[in-house]
Amino acid sequence: MIEPLVNRLQHYTVLEKGEIDMLRSMPECTRQFKKGEYIIQEGKNPVAVHLMLEGWACRCKMLSDGREQIMGYLIRGDLCDLHVTLLSHMDHGIRSLTPATVAMIPEESIDRIFDASPRLARALSWGMMVDEAIARHWILNIGLRTAEARLAHLFCELLLRFRAAGLSEGQGNTIDMPLTQVNLAETLGLTAVHVNRILQRLRQKGLVALRHKKLTVLDADGLREMAEFDERYLHLGP
Structure with missing residues (x-):
């Protein structure tokens, strides 16, 4: 179940078998979370590093009036802040967007990896x-891009992240997409109604298809052009 993490790290450096075995042998306590349940709440003391094994989660903050901003998506193979246990409390929450399985990795296990393998430590830091x-x-997305470009950029980014983790399907252009229009609105600083209109336009232009909670990018070049997407910030190797 840790393979997506291994796949992602190997985009940053070539790992030897012993280093991969070290990752696979990390002690962990696995927990199941229902959709919408907090994996860790804002203000709580983080006592372990969280590794997504199944499902989706998000980083989020909520105002007193109930409005929420999603500030990051976590998919299989993602670590939810490698050194989070250095903090006395969480400054944001991590909430499951789907049913999720999460490994709780003790801080000591991460410290041992950093001490034992400089190359693995470098990959994790990367x-x-x-x-x-x-x-x-x-x-930048919320501050300067048009509404269409915001969504196009997010889809381009998620597609590459899924590919890097070995989670894309078909010819590498289809990924899971359980996000609701409300989720996307809370991510992009838009209303759900506006997101619905943009999705319709992306479909009409033949850029994407959304069926059965799957996103298929039909015209990657067109989507990239709309988003002015430059993948170099993902640092997925030469």
């Missing part, structure tokens, strides 16, 4: 830097 790069592009 992954953290990519997460920060994604966050910067999300800020």
Whole structure:
């Protein structure tokens, strides 16, 4: 179940068998979460590193009036903040968007990996830097891009992230898409009605298809052009 993490890390560096075995042998406590359940709530003390094994989750913050901003998506193979246990409390929440299986990895296990394997430590640190790069592009998305470009950019990014984790389907252009229009609205700073209109336009232009909670990118070049998408910020190798 840890293979998506291994696949992702090997885009950053070539891992030897012993290093992969080290990842696979990490002690963990596995928990199941229902859709909408908090994996860890804002303000709580983080006591372990969370690894997504199944399902989707999001980073989120909510205002007192109930409005929520989604600030990042977590898919299979994603670590939810490698050094989160350094913090005394969470400054945001992590909530499941689908039924999810999450491994709770003790801080000591991460420390041992960093001590035992500089190359694996480098790959894990590289992954953290990519997460920060994604966050910067999300800020740019909301601040400057048109509504159509925001959604197109998000779809381009998710497609490449799924490919990197070995989770895409078909010819590599189909991924799981359990997100609701409300989820997308809370991600892109739009209303659900506006998201619905944009999805219709993307379909009409022959760029994407959405069926049975699957997203298929039909015209990758067209979607990239609409989004002005430059994949270099994902640092997926040469």
